[in-house]
Each structure stands twice: as C-alpha cells, then as structure tokens.
Amino acid sequence: MEIQTFEHDVLVIGAGGAGMRAAIEAADAGCSVGLVCKSLLGKAHTVMAEGGIAAALGNVDDRDGWKTHFADTMRGGQYVNNSRMAELHAKEAPERVRELEQWGAVFDRTKDGKILQRNFGGHRYPRLAHVGDRTGLEIIRTLQDHSVHKSQVAVYMECCITKLLKDGERVVGALGYYREKGRFVLFKAKAVIIATGGLGKAFEITSNSWEYTGDGYSLAYHAGAELLDMEFIQFHPTGMVWPPSVRGILVTEGVRGEGGVLRNKDGKRFMFDDIPENYRNQTAKDIEEGWRYTQGDKHAMRPPELLTRDHVARCINREVKAGRGSPHGGVYLDISWIKERIPNAREYIKKKLPSMYHQFMELGGIDITTEAMEVGPTTHYTMGGIRVDGDTQMSNVPGLFAAGESAAGLHGANRLGGNSLSDLLVFGKRAGEYAAKYAQQQQPGWIDEAEVKASMDWALHFMDAPKGDENPYKLQQDLQKSMQALVGIVRKEDEMLTALEKIKGYNERALKVAAPANREYNPGWHTCMDLSNLLTVSEALTRCAIERKESRGAQFRDDFPEKSKEFGEVNMIIKKAPDGAMQLRREPIKPLTDELQGVIKEIG
Amino acid sequence: MSSIGSAAAATRTFKVWRGERGTGEFKSFTAEISPGMVVLDAIHQIQATQAPDLACRWNCKAGKCGSCSAEVNGKPRLMCLTRMESLPDGDVTVTPMKSFPSIKDLVTDVSWNYEQNKKITPFTPAKRGAAGVAADGTFRMQQVDVERSQEFRKCIECFLCQDTCHVIRDHDKKEVFSGPRFFVRAASLEMHPVDTADREPFLKHTGGIGFCNITKCCTEVCPEHIKITDNAIIPLKERVADRYYDPVVMLWRWMFKKKG
Structure with a gap:
C-alpha cells in the first residue's frame, strides 16, 4: 500500500500548550519538527483553561517565591509528587510567563504596570497571572502566532496517531490518519513527544471535549512506556449542572478567587464545616476574614472555598447526597452577593469574569451578577500519566518523551488550579529541548x-x-x-x-x-x-x-x-x-x- | 432560579446538508429536544443514533474554541451557543459555512485562514529602556492601555466573520483580501502598547482593507461580541488613509518620489 511519508527530527503529537511549546523549543534548537493535532490548530483544550497560570512572580505579594510555590504544590499533591518536577516547575514558571509576554501575550496589569496575579485554591499568595477568565486562549494564541512563523515546524491538522513505531527499544516514528480523507500517513522521527492531554471522555460528566480519549497514555503504554498513578483523576468542584446539555462545562475557580461563595439549599456556607487538619492554619476562621483575603488583605487567611479541588469536590458531593443540594443536583455558587460589599459589583463581575457571565447568560439563562449559579463536580484533569524523567521528560522508552497533562509526576494526588498552564510551558519547553538533543545524536531508525x-x-x-x-x-x-x-x-x-x-x-x-x-x-x-x-x-x-x-x-x-x-x-x-x-x-x-x-x- | 423550565420532551425536524466536496442535498432528521438544548446537541444525537458518519467539527461545546461554526437557518452561528429555544418554530436547517470549500457535510476547508495569519508581521516588542519596557526587559503597561488589544485577543477564530463578509462570501476576493479576522489580529498587534512593527503596508497591499465598506456584518455575527468594525477596522482604515491618501503626504511623496 502506498503511504504518504514525512520525516522529522522531532515529532510532537498534540498541539495544545505543551505540544506547541515543545515544538517551538525543538525548532529553535535547529530541528525539523512535525506538529500533529487531532483538531484544527488552536482548538486544543488549553483554550478552556480560564483562571490563570501559576508562577511566583511576586508582583502582587512580594513574599512569594519558588519555595512557597514548591511547598504549595507538594502539599496540594499530598507528597506523592515527583519532587524534582515540582522544584523545576516552581523555579522556571516565572521565566516562562515573562517569555510569553515577550511573545505577545497581554496579561491583565497591576497598578504599577506589571503582570497582575490573582488568588486561587491552594496557593498561599496571589499567584495566577491571568487575562480575565480566558487565560488559556491567550496562551494558545500566543504560542500559535509565535510558531506559525517558524519554517522548521510543519503542522499536520486533523490528523490522528494510531500507533507508535519502534526499532528495537527505540521509538522511531508513528502511524496516523488524516480525518479529512481517511488516508494513512507515516511519520519517521528520531524522537517523539506525546502532548495529547487527558482522558476526561472516559467519564460521563466532564469538562473535556471529544478529543480527550487518553490517546497518548494508550500509545505510550502499548509502546512499552510506564504509566504512573493513573488513579488520580481530578474532579473539578464546579461544573455547570443545568440545563442538561451543558452539564460538566467548567465554571472557573476564579469565581471563588474573586469572592464567590458556596452555599447549600439552606443558604449555609458549608465549606466552613470541614476544614482538613493540614490546612487549618492557612484557612480563614470566619466569613469576614475570608472576604478580607479575597480583597487582598495580606494578614487574612483564605476562605475554605479556596481549599484544594479534591476537598471542595467531596464537600459538594456530601451536601448533595445529604439532601442539601440545589434543585438539579448541585450546590449554589454565588458571586452576586459581593454587591453587599463593593460598589459597582455588577461591572466588577463582568470585567473580572466576562466569559463566565456570557456562558451562564447564553447557555443557562442565568445572570450571575444577580443570581447564584448551580454547580457540581465534573471530571477535569488527569494527574497520572506517562512516567517521565523530571529533568528531560523522557519516558522509560528511549526516544519517547511526554509533557503536560499526558506526563505524570508534578501534581501528585491533586493538582492546584493554575499549575497546569505553568506545567505546559515549563515541561513543554524541557521536552522540546531534550528531545532535540536526543534526536541530534540519533541516526534515522528502521520502520517495520x-x-x-x-x-x-x-x-x-x-x-x-x-x-x-x-x-x-x-x-x-x-x-x-x-x-x-x-x-x-x-x-x-x-x-x-x-x-x-x-x-x-x-x-x-x-x-x-x-x-x-x-x-x-x-x-x-x-x-x-x-x-x-x-x-x-x-x-x-x-x-x-x-x-x-x-x-x-x-x-x-x-x-x-x-x-x-x-x-x-x-x-x-x-x-x-x-x-x-x-x-x-x-x-x-x-x-x-x-x-x-x-x-x-x-x-x- | 433558572429561566429554563423542564418542559416535556418534544421533537424537532432538522434539515442537515449532507454531501461531499460541494455536491449534496438536505436530509431530514428528527431529534428529541430537552430543556436548554443547543443545535450541536441535536447534531450529536443524530450522529449517535441515525447517521454515525455525519461530519461536523466541535471541541469545547462552550463557545470558547470556535470549532462548530455553521449556518443555522441560513445565519452564521456557533452551533454550541445556539439554543433551540432561540429559534422560531418549524424545521431547523443546518448548513456548512458558505464561504469556504465544502469537505463533507458541515465541515469546510478553512485552511485559507491559516495562510492569512502567516502574512502578518509577528509581535515585535520595543527594546529595553524604551517606553513601556523596564531595564530587565519586562513590560510596564497600564490596564487601560492594554484593554484595546485585549478586546481583539478575545477572538476564538471561529471564522464566522470571514464567512459572512460579503467581500469573501459574494465577491470571493480571497486572493487580495484577508478578511475581518485578520484585521482584528493586526489591530491587536498595532494597538499593543510596546509593539514597534509597521503593518500598514500589509493592510493596504496584501490584506486589502480598502475592500471593506463597513457594512458591519462581521460585528453582528461575532460570538465574542468584538466590535470588529468600529474598534478594529475603522481605526486601521484611518491609519492607512492618513498614510497613503492624505493629499499633503501624497504631494510630498510625489515631490520626493518615496514609495511606501
């Protein structure tokens, strides 16, 4: 059978944040790069990331630094993280964010003109650089616009990989098909980077799109790679629950970061009822202290709504099971209440959470500036994945690398919000760099x-x-x-x-x-x-x-x-x-x- | 609480254009309608139960990725944001975007758009120490100054503005016109506080901004509510007019034989 064949030094499978960042790095190292995406370029799930990208820039609170970011990530992951990855991530995230700004990303600003940072669950200080609530789109578009001018990167859109090919122990290529015509395509490569995201589509209620069928894990597994801690699936506490057609669509944690609170049907702030021991001294004692925290009071502790996602999801689950949920099987998330505290609350909410405002207005018929949202847990993210070396992102299979959600280790048992966008950039870059180095030392392999x-x-x-x-x-x-x-x-x-x-x-x-x-x-x-x-x-x-x-x-x-x-x-x-x-x-x-x-x- | 009631299940007839590479016909399907349902849900239902090979693009299903662009009752829309309750009674027609070559069913070849993007000079920041750039290379920009650029950066590349633009749709000027999406992209760069590149020659010569006669169709279909015509195209047109058509400048250029 005649089959179209392309040859590259580095083949990147997946063109979300991690894949594009890896492709840019490998191209800059002088490699010819093939970038394969299952959808059109720029549509990957990274666009759905809303709240921000975690990096200890210290622009809003100068007490922040890599050590605190590292400690927060380990605590959030319950200490089963790959500590080397958590260290590299905390140290390198600020540089990756500044680099994005140099490439044209336009983050929201502080009063003195620097990149603004916001509060998020499990982060001790305001740490998330953001653009309203569409940070992921900003990152995707910045990387996309930066990479389209690189002649060494060939993009294969609407192309799906079905098999990794090996020469002995080494990965030397991949077979796929174009969705458009259904024709097969063969890629010969000296190194392959998997950046295919997660597996949300294994569950009924998910924030993930049709693409997230665990392709990268499965491809790597069948090629002999080890998968790590696959049991750790993040259920994001706040997905839409009503109407049925939007069930599972994400409601950003940024709502809670900006002062949104969770209530049960009796109007009770139930998150105060169960505060885990290891977070007790980092959590507000009462409603007043929690509010002061969201308003930037450096002496206040965070409200319990900003505890880690695993815990908040379970508390919501508990309220619903105990019969204290909302009419459609969720709980209430209310940001409109801040009108009691600040003037122009309506404009403030629309400015800070523009896409949430539109999402609820257009899909749910709810005005979030006047009414509470109904929310419940939704399958969101895979902490587990392909086991990689923390520095190089290479798996146990020579020539096979992984980055982003497809790789495992950084987040341990639970990922902090905002740590995935930084993960993409830090380890996308590293995967690109080390895959390029590896490829430059290899001869082309033999295709079976x-x-x-x-x-x-x-x-x-x-x-x-x-x-x-x-x-x-x-x-x-x-x-x-x-x-x-x-x-x-x-x-x-x-x-x-x-x-x-x-x-x-x-x-x-x-x-x-x-x-x-x-x-x-x-x-x-x-x-x-x-x-x-x-x-x-x-x-x-x-x-x-x-x-x-x-x-x-x-x-x-x-x-x-x-x-x-x-x-x-x-x-x-x-x-x-x-x-x-x-x-x-x-x-x-x-x-x-x-x-x-x-x-x-x-x-x- | 919600304005969406739990109405009893009803059905609607969908006339979906089916075919390959420009030849095809409408096929009728019946879908069950549930509260709050959008057109994309109906397409998925039809795919799962009646026509497994029905081709359509989609990803986020939340109006954030811009994949599921099509024409619903003849209007360019994102299928994921088109609520059934918003449509008039009667059959619903769903057709692919008209301005791009058909591939199959609701899927069109939008590769021309990706080619346009490559023609735009990328972001080119000012050097360290210049206005807005600190000694360490990081930018200092006020929120109010970045907001103009941020409006344009909301674009999700659904290409509905390209689909509806009559320069593309009716006159097929794809060879000499880049379309509203890429004027928005150029505007996001031109209005970035520390960008230094000059994209006016692109706008005049390659992008063909002069073909736009400000009918605002693009603004009307934008799911992100970007004021494409008022905030992006008109200011860019003014810049191009000032540079190339100002009589004083034209005279100056004629006298000194400068071409730009």
Missing part, C-alpha cells in the same frame, strides 16, 4: 513495514465489519456511565471490581464496533479507534484505584477513608507485560533531597 501494515489493517477492519453490529457511540456512552458510577469521586473495592468486569465486556463488544460509510471525515470510524484507547486507560486507572487502598488527594475510598503511611510512600506503576497483560506494581517514591526537605520545613 509489517507493523505498519498490521496497524492499517486494524484501522480498516472497522469498515469491513458487518453494518450495525455494535454502535461505537453507544459503547462509548455505556463505558462513560460505568466509569462515572463505579470509579468516580467516591470509590469502593467491590464497585471497582464490577467496573473491571464491565470493561472486559466492553472490550469484547469493541471487537464488533463498526463504522459504515467511507473513510472521508467519518466520525463514527474515528470513534471506533478512540474507543480502544479509552478502554485501555479506563482499565489502567481502575486497576490503580483498586490497588491504592487509601484516600489521598483526588482518590477517595469509602472503604479506606483515611490516608495511610504505607501508600504515601509509593507510586502505582502500570506496564504492559510481554504476554500483553496489564501489570501493576508499587514503586517506592524517591525521598526528597535535604534541600527540598528543608524548604518544606521552612515554609510549613
């Missing part, structure tokens, strides 16, 4: 044509299957419902074992999914292929969640509601065994260096 052919045959077999046997959309929905119900915010061993059984059944059904019609822009066919990735990652995360018999960060086990010392010292590692079975092992976490231990002691 039999492997390519087998992979194409697999893709095409969905066309040959008898029509209507199994509907891929229906199977995807069934999987999402099972994962939501059985491996969601509150987990139990017996339910998760049921989930594994169900996944086994879905895998059998997946053999029979069919995509009638031809290969031209056929979403049914694309869904057949995405399903295989979704099933792989659903199994991986369920297995990890069963094995971690404790509650930590985003993982809450009803049957093991406490944190355990034993599990606090290990990561879960998933690897494909030689016989094709999914293997899970625990691996001890590398202890903190003396310096970093000192930082945590010093910061508290």
Whole structure:
C-alpha cells in the first residue's frame, strides 16, 4: 500500500500548550519538527483553561517565591509528587510567563504596570497571572502566532496517531490518519513527544471535549512506556449542572478567587464545616476574614472555598447526597452577593469574569451578577500519566518523551488550579529541548513495514465489519456511565471490581464496533479507534484505584477513608507485560533531597 | 432560579446538508429536544443514533474554541451557543459555512485562514529602556492601555466573520483580501502598547482593507461580541488613509518620489 511519508527530527503529537511549546523549543534548537493535532490548530483544550497560570512572580505579594510555590504544590499533591518536577516547575514558571509576554501575550496589569496575579485554591499568595477568565486562549494564541512563523515546524491538522513505531527499544516514528480523507500517513522521527492531554471522555460528566480519549497514555503504554498513578483523576468542584446539555462545562475557580461563595439549599456556607487538619492554619476562621483575603488583605487567611479541588469536590458531593443540594443536583455558587460589599459589583463581575457571565447568560439563562449559579463536580484533569524523567521528560522508552497533562509526576494526588498552564510551558519547553538533543545524536531508525501494515489493517477492519453490529457511540456512552458510577469521586473495592468486569465486556463488544460509510471525515470510524484507547486507560486507572487502598488527594475510598503511611510512600506503576497483560506494581517514591526537605520545613 | 423550565420532551425536524466536496442535498432528521438544548446537541444525537458518519467539527461545546461554526437557518452561528429555544418554530436547517470549500457535510476547508495569519508581521516588542519596557526587559503597561488589544485577543477564530463578509462570501476576493479576522489580529498587534512593527503596508497591499465598506456584518455575527468594525477596522482604515491618501503626504511623496 502506498503511504504518504514525512520525516522529522522531532515529532510532537498534540498541539495544545505543551505540544506547541515543545515544538517551538525543538525548532529553535535547529530541528525539523512535525506538529500533529487531532483538531484544527488552536482548538486544543488549553483554550478552556480560564483562571490563570501559576508562577511566583511576586508582583502582587512580594513574599512569594519558588519555595512557597514548591511547598504549595507538594502539599496540594499530598507528597506523592515527583519532587524534582515540582522544584523545576516552581523555579522556571516565572521565566516562562515573562517569555510569553515577550511573545505577545497581554496579561491583565497591576497598578504599577506589571503582570497582575490573582488568588486561587491552594496557593498561599496571589499567584495566577491571568487575562480575565480566558487565560488559556491567550496562551494558545500566543504560542500559535509565535510558531506559525517558524519554517522548521510543519503542522499536520486533523490528523490522528494510531500507533507508535519502534526499532528495537527505540521509538522511531508513528502511524496516523488524516480525518479529512481517511488516508494513512507515516511519520519517521528520531524522537517523539506525546502532548495529547487527558482522558476526561472516559467519564460521563466532564469538562473535556471529544478529543480527550487518553490517546497518548494508550500509545505510550502499548509502546512499552510506564504509566504512573493513573488513579488520580481530578474532579473539578464546579461544573455547570443545568440545563442538561451543558452539564460538566467548567465554571472557573476564579469565581471563588474573586469572592464567590458556596452555599447549600439552606443558604449555609458549608465549606466552613470541614476544614482538613493540614490546612487549618492557612484557612480563614470566619466569613469576614475570608472576604478580607479575597480583597487582598495580606494578614487574612483564605476562605475554605479556596481549599484544594479534591476537598471542595467531596464537600459538594456530601451536601448533595445529604439532601442539601440545589434543585438539579448541585450546590449554589454565588458571586452576586459581593454587591453587599463593593460598589459597582455588577461591572466588577463582568470585567473580572466576562466569559463566565456570557456562558451562564447564553447557555443557562442565568445572570450571575444577580443570581447564584448551580454547580457540581465534573471530571477535569488527569494527574497520572506517562512516567517521565523530571529533568528531560523522557519516558522509560528511549526516544519517547511526554509533557503536560499526558506526563505524570508534578501534581501528585491533586493538582492546584493554575499549575497546569505553568506545567505546559515549563515541561513543554524541557521536552522540546531534550528531545532535540536526543534526536541530534540519533541516526534515522528502521520502520517495520509489517507493523505498519498490521496497524492499517486494524484501522480498516472497522469498515469491513458487518453494518450495525455494535454502535461505537453507544459503547462509548455505556463505558462513560460505568466509569462515572463505579470509579468516580467516591470509590469502593467491590464497585471497582464490577467496573473491571464491565470493561472486559466492553472490550469484547469493541471487537464488533463498526463504522459504515467511507473513510472521508467519518466520525463514527474515528470513534471506533478512540474507543480502544479509552478502554485501555479506563482499565489502567481502575486497576490503580483498586490497588491504592487509601484516600489521598483526588482518590477517595469509602472503604479506606483515611490516608495511610504505607501508600504515601509509593507510586502505582502500570506496564504492559510481554504476554500483553496489564501489570501493576508499587514503586517506592524517591525521598526528597535535604534541600527540598528543608524548604518544606521552612515554609510549613 | 433558572429561566429554563423542564418542559416535556418534544421533537424537532432538522434539515442537515449532507454531501461531499460541494455536491449534496438536505436530509431530514428528527431529534428529541430537552430543556436548554443547543443545535450541536441535536447534531450529536443524530450522529449517535441515525447517521454515525455525519461530519461536523466541535471541541469545547462552550463557545470558547470556535470549532462548530455553521449556518443555522441560513445565519452564521456557533452551533454550541445556539439554543433551540432561540429559534422560531418549524424545521431547523443546518448548513456548512458558505464561504469556504465544502469537505463533507458541515465541515469546510478553512485552511485559507491559516495562510492569512502567516502574512502578518509577528509581535515585535520595543527594546529595553524604551517606553513601556523596564531595564530587565519586562513590560510596564497600564490596564487601560492594554484593554484595546485585549478586546481583539478575545477572538476564538471561529471564522464566522470571514464567512459572512460579503467581500469573501459574494465577491470571493480571497486572493487580495484577508478578511475581518485578520484585521482584528493586526489591530491587536498595532494597538499593543510596546509593539514597534509597521503593518500598514500589509493592510493596504496584501490584506486589502480598502475592500471593506463597513457594512458591519462581521460585528453582528461575532460570538465574542468584538466590535470588529468600529474598534478594529475603522481605526486601521484611518491609519492607512492618513498614510497613503492624505493629499499633503501624497504631494510630498510625489515631490520626493518615496514609495511606501
């Protein structure tokens, strides 16, 4: 079969923030770069990031610095983070933000003309550089406009990768197809960077779009890479819950950062009822102190609405289950109340949260300047992912790198808001830099044509299957419902074992999914292929969640509601065994260096 | 609380344009309507239950990515922001954007837009120590001064303004005209407080801003409510007019044979 072939030094799969930042870095290092995106360029999920990018610039509160950012990230991640990544992230994020400004990003400003920073959950000081509530769009567009002028970067839009190709141990290329015509395309590359984002589409209620089917994890896993701590899935506490068609769409944490409060149906600020011990001395004692914090009082502690996302999501879940929720199964998030405290509150809200105002106005018929929003948890982010070396972002497979949400380690058991945009830039850059270095030392690899052919045959077999046997959309929905119900915010061993059984059944059904019609822009066919990735990652995360018999960060086990010392010292590692079975092992976490231990002691 | 009631399930007929590379026809589908539903939900429902190969683009489903552009009852819209309740009774027609070549069903070839972007001189900041740039290279800009640029940077590249612009839609001047989206992009750079590049030659010669006769159709369809005509195109047109058509400057240039 004739197949279109391209050759690059570095192939970047995924063109969100991490992928584009990696492509820019590798191009600047003199490499020829292929940048593959599943959608059109500039549409990746990074645009959905709203609140800001965390970096200890110290523009608003000069007490901030890398040590505090590091300590906050480790505390938020419940100390199962890769401490080296947390260190590099805290140290390098400010430089990455300043660099974006040099490339044309227009952040909101302080009174003295510097980049403005706002409060966010789990961050001790105002730390999030932002542009209203559309920071992700600003970052995507800045990177996009910066990279389009680089002749060394070739962009392949609406192109989906189905297989990584290896020469011995080394990754040497990838096979994919163009969504438009359904034609196959072969990329030969000396290094491959995975930056494909997360797996939100494994769940029914999610802020993620159709693209987030765990492709990168699955591609890497099948190529022999290790996946780390897949059980840690972030359920963002505030997604829209009503009307049904918008269920799961994100409501930025920035609402709470600007003074928004959570109430149950009785009007009670329920977040004051349950403040975790390790955050008690960082949390406001009463409503007054919480308000003063949001207004920039440096002596006040943050309101409990700005506790970490895992905790807030569970509290909302608890209120709803106890019958104290809102009419459509959420709780109330109210920013309109600030009119009692500040003049021109309406204009202030519209200025600070413009896209939230429009989102609720246009999709929910709610004016957030006068009414409370109804919100509930939504699957948002994958803390786990491809295990990488903290400095270079290379996986255990030579030549295979990962960055951003596809890589694991930085966030531990729970990610702080704002730390993903900084993650993209810091580790996107590092992945690009080290992939370029690696590629420059390599000779082109050998492509196994039999492997390519087998992979194409697999893709095409969905066309040959008898029509209507199994509907891929229906199977995807069934999987999402099972994962939501059985491996969601509150987990139990017996339910998760049921989930594994169900996944086994879905895998059998997946053999029979069919995509009638031809290969031209056929979403049914694309869904057949995405399903295989979704099933792989659903199994991986369920297995990890069963094995971690404790509650930590985003993982809450009803049957093991406490944190355990034993599990606090290990990561879960998933690897494909030689016989094709999914293997899970625990691996001890590398202890903190003396310096970093000192930082945590010093910061508290 | 919510203005959206929990009305009993109803159905609506959708006439969706189906075909490949310009040839095709309307096909009728029936979709169940639930409260608060948007047109994109109906398209997904049709895809999942009746036409698995129905092609459409979408990503965020929240009006933030600009992928699901199409024409609903003939009007350029984002399908994810078009609530069923906002449409008049009767059949709903859904067609692809008319100004771009058809690929399949609701998907069009928008690559021309990406080519336009490459023609615009990128952000070119002033040097250290210049106005607005501190000694360490970081910028000092007042909020009020960045707001003009920020308005344009809200653009989500849905290309609905390009689709509706009659210079593109009716006159197909794609060879000599970049369209409102890229005037907005140029404006975001030109009005950046520390940018130093000169994009007026682009606007006049390559971008063809002179073809725009300010009908404001682009502003009307912008889902981000950017005042494209008033705030971006008119000020840029004025700059171009001042430079190239001011009689005094023209005379000066004629006398000294300067071309710009």
